Amino acid sequence: MMATALGIDIGGTDLRVALIGDGGKVLSHARTATAASAGPDAVITQIVALAETLVHPLGSPNPDGIGIGSPGPLDADRGLVQSPPTLAGWHDVPLAEAIADRLKLPTALDNDGHVAALGEWRYGAARGATTFAYVTISTGIGGGIVVDGRMLRGEGGRAGHVGHMVTTDAPVRCVCGNLGCWEALASGTALARAARQAVTQAPHSLLARLATDRPADGRLVGEAARAGDAVALALLEAEARHIAAGLTSLIHLLSPQRIVIGGGLSALLDLMQPTIEAEVARRTMAVFHGVDIVAAELGLATGVIGAAALILAPDRVTRFAPRSHEEKVSP
Amino acid sequence: MMATALGIDIGGTDLRVALIGDGGKVLSHARTATAASAGPDAVITQIVALAETLVHPLGSPNPDGIGIGSPGPLDADRGLVQSPPTLAGWHDVPLAEAIADRLKLPTALDNDGHVAALGEWRYGAARGATTFAYVTISTGIGGGIVVDGRMLRGEGGRAGHVGHMVTTDAPVRCVCGNLGCWEALASGTALARAARQAVTQAPHSLLARLATDRPADGRLVGEAARAGDAVALALLEAEARHIAAGLTSLIHLLSPQRIVIGGGLSALLDLMQPTIEAEVARRTMAVFHGVDIVAAELGLATGVIGAAALILAPDRVTRFAPRSHEEKVSP
Structure with a gap:
């Protein structure tokens, strides 16, 4: 049965x-x-x-x-x-x-972060891993962490708030109220904010033209980037560097075999992956090189x-x- | 027996x-x-x-x-x-x-980081904790992490390289060769570097006078600060803020009950503790408030x-x- x-x-x-x-x-x-x-x-x-x-x-x-x-x-x-x-x-x-x-x-x-990590672990992109971080990048950044075959729970089951690691001195206020959070610079919300600024500064870009009747969000940046728009490609390059900063922290702290990226922005991972991988390689010690960075597999059904x-x-x-x-x- | x-x-x-x-x-x-x-x-x-x-x-x-x-x-x-x-x-x-x-x-x-954490867990300042981070701040920053009653090992046993979390955009090169590491700004080496600059800029400070026949390192900064020297107190204020940035990442990631600070700089923890605690409270979400930050207890015998x-x-x-x-x- x-x-x-x-x-x-x-x-x-x-x-x-x-x-x-x-x-x-x-x-x-x-x-x-x-x-x-x-x-x-x-x-x-x-x-x-x-x-x-x-x-x-x-x-x-x-x-x-x-x-x-x-x-x-x-x-x-x-x-x-x-x-x-x-x-x-x-x-x-x-x-x-x-x-x-x-x-x-x-x-x-x-x-939701632990649950999605569990789903990817049992049935998705983290199958077979004993140590990995699942990072969901959408409105915010959340996740779940498995080390040595167990999901980290911590006091009150609150481990895994990866989006609020401090990764920057940039004076960008996070929704949590604090400064310096990874989420404040690398979330889909942050990418959309950067896209709106870029549209103002480069009104003749493809991104700006697409944004006349749709919001300039991550999805639109991806569409313009796939059509070769330099403004959109530069936005994703910067986004990839912001993502890599947090992954560098996770890799040194956890020594994972794999990082699984979920959430809305994972649909753009193929566009960002070369920069993410180069940045992570540049910022991590040699013994940590070779960690796989892969997209989540379960999509909207992850939850x-x-x-x-x-x-x-x-x-x-x-x-x-x-x-x-x-x-x-x-x- | x-x-x-x-x-x-x-x-x-x-x-x-x-x-x-x-x-x-x-x-x-x-x-x-x-x-x-x-x-x-x-x-x-x-x-x-x-x-x-x-x-x-x-x-x-x-x-x-x-x-x-x-x-x-x-x-x-x-x-x-x-x-x-x-x-x-x-x-x-x-x-x-x-x-x-x-x-x-x-x-x-x-x-050495895992071993010191184990010593503090079994016999020192982390006794009875099920989730804690041990952070040693001396020449560099190292540590060991226990979550849900188990020491994190990760791939190759390399988990716990806390000093190489990315916490800053400051262009300070870490000994590991990378930029952005917590250790590059918050280690004892970084404090000594800041102290040498301060001695040059404030030649009449007590710190500068003490530094005429001894190196301007963390120990000397502590001595001058305990005698009320404003330059030394400002150095420890900045050091405490750098320490708090990394602790904020650890707290959001692990949800620890306790942070145990070891290494040479733990001898100055009493001078830095108010600033560290205020900064951590300011930078962490409310559900994470109340994590104990304490000095290691085993001293030079920790190892x-x-x-x-x-x-x-x-x-x-x-x-x-x-x-x-x-x-x-x-x-």
């Missing part, structure tokens, strides 16, 4: 739920816009509604459990979502218990697949049982 | 050997100047000579084994010292086997105590048996 699990990916924009089978295969999925400003009860109702469209039509057997990836900060061991900046009104929400109770299945919770992996192929997680089940487990 | 182990600390300047008992107690010790330019055979001969002064007088029982802390890079699993910049002529030296064979005791090897802990209270190490023992271990 095939093992299956329900994976739930709570994004600030999209809420995704999928039924995942062996090997991380997406058996069915559903998506809606996250009611991010409506508070936790509204989102829990959305999750239950989406899940029921996937689970009930299948009949028995039920999935083996439910995994949830949520924006942090959260406490995975207590199943609590603490106060994510992207979810209004969420404070110490016992999400794992709530979902276990409503859907009557054992439920595990972890933050739901990684969440399901909390049940199907976990590292170390706490599962919350539905409270209506009166089973006692003897110690 | 008390467990004992021989701890060997190979420094670029001093070679220390000590017999260590339960609780990390130093039972006896010996020291000589490391024959750092004379190649591995000369140093191995020094180690054996020092060890025999400690072990033979005791008679039986023998120590349970030998732990060695050596400058890296090295491969702990293979017992090889690869090519430390501070030891001339060392290339892939099978040091653990050589010492096991000469002293007829099981022997384990690890790099030998930590090395002995590879035998007495190891995390995960490979032990090399003397080859003259013909015992076979069945798989």
